[in-house]
Amino acid sequence: MKIQGWGRYPSLEAEVLTPSFDFECEGFIKNRVLIPRGLGRSYGDSSLSKIVLETPRIDRFISFNQRAGLLSCQAGVSIHEILDLVVPKGWFVPVTPGSSYVTVGGAIASDVHGKNHHIGGSFSQHLISFDILLGSGEKVTVTPAGMPDLFKATCGGMGLTGIILSATFQLIPIQSSSIGQRTMRANSLEEVCELFEVNTLSTYSVAWIDCLAKGKQMGRSLLMLGEHCVNGGLELGEQPKKSLLIDMPNWVLNPYSIKAFNFFYFHKPIFSPQRINLPYQPYFYPLDAINNWNRLYGKNGFIQYQFVVPKAVGVKGLKRILSIISKSNKGSFLAILKVFGKGNENYLSFPMEGYSLALDFKMESGIVELIKKLDAMVMEMGGRVYLTKDALMSEQMFKLTYPQWQIFEEVRSKYGAMGRFASNQSRRLGLQ
């Protein structure tokens, strides 16, 4: 069966194993080299391999302590399902990526971050424990203190240490299912970075940035701050769903249409500094309202490029990268800027203190070259690219920008993962 990541590039013919229960996994992994895959929301080739083991059918809740906000569930449960269960009871996930259709196993393997990274860190920092099936067929329970090496290798480890079967983590209390959002307009990159600094106490912060704007307007953005509301009830509300049934023709997204979109989006009326209250779904997951929004980029797919550069590089460095993107005229309308807090100790976790920018490039001629150029700049500035979105990084860049890769490999070797769990990405990056 043909499988692909969310970016729909690349794709490949694969054997897909679909266990329904965790105890079936042991039989499935015997004598096979494979990679676990959740809902396939990683963009590039990190969940692609000749054999993949899909976990979304292993999706039961195990326990929910409503007083303490402790949740245990199997690895295939999605954040969407979790929120459906816990929001009405006054709880929320501690960290969420921009889609709720990711599994808990995937959230751990990518060590996902969200709009509250500067305060809440990554998903793994809220984990109490997880169960993992090792290459030997042994099932172990991993806690940060009990097996620190396996914990740090698995969180952010892209599924390369074993099959995550279940996890227990701490939720955060909420009084309302709504989010109070404030939007601020910034006319330049300096301005938006300053706004981030001024608002570090805001629980959630993220900026949409117009990466086609040039000159003085380079980096003009809308900063969106969010807080969980105190009033307004805990109702879930229904998010109306739309679908893109067919691939958008390739010509629809072109430099002119995107420039026009960006112009109107930037100049949309905002009611700053007044707050508006939104249900949590459109605040955190605007794109979840459209099934298959990835078809927007046509049948050739797209690359989502997310990098982070250290704070020391500053606005100047970010500007150099942005100028390459704006000159290329290839940037899209979904460019997201976030100021990260401190990184964690996991060997392959992406976040580090600094500026992170994520944007989509429709797959077309010239893109690979552009990304190589950006890669070189990110590498030179001491930054790195997010493995969950990567489809093109070179082995050399990976080993340079993820300097703990050797420890990661040692831990994999210790727990029998080498030669047992592999993806197209891990092979490209030179992992055994």
Added chain:
Amino acid sequence: MKKILIIGATSAIAENAARIWAKAGCLLFLVARSQERLDVISKDLIIRGAVGVDGFCMDLTQLDQQDIMLNAAYAFLGEIDVALIAHGTLSNQVACECSPELTLLEININALSVISLLTILANHFEERKSGMIAVISSVAGDRGRQSNYVYGSAKAMVTTFTSGLRQRLAKSNVSVLTIKPGFVDTPMTKSHKKGFLWAKPKAVAEQIVNACNSRGGIRYTPIFWGPIMMIIKLIPENIFKKLKL
């Protein structure tokens, strides 16, 4: 609070239906072959909101056990508002063609065990004069095709039996629902190539739960299988026998 009996409760469609009923705060009695699976699913359903869940582990083809199971179900639920019969296996047609034993085994699981259970259940429901008996049949039962006529003929028997039962029980205010799913992406069909006609078990389960609130009848899920099967049934036998369906 609805009281619900689910036979074959670890099947993907039945489990998804159970989740919807759990969220609505129902009381559930689950029957399946594997205790290990029943335990995992029961715990999950309680967290999702079920008022109570109990399970019974049995092989449905052990006909003498069916009475014991139903007694346990009535002891736990008190009354049964909805009984969903969802157990079955997808026969290996080619293997069946070489083995009368295997063929009869498949008929036994997919038809006879259902008929036996329905016979006992019908009398309980008839006496109480209310409730819903929902049975998962299949579009495969609408017309025998060379690719799966063993499974298809077992389902045809279930369809015909429930049709008669529906007429008989209508006077007693008992509804009988015959559900005919098309292709559903479940562990039962894992070896099949999937295409655009395939539905997700969650979507099929939603339609089944909705239909269980109706007055019964025949339901194709997804609904487009109704017209498709109507056409397939209309093809003259002379032409049909030459088709590769």
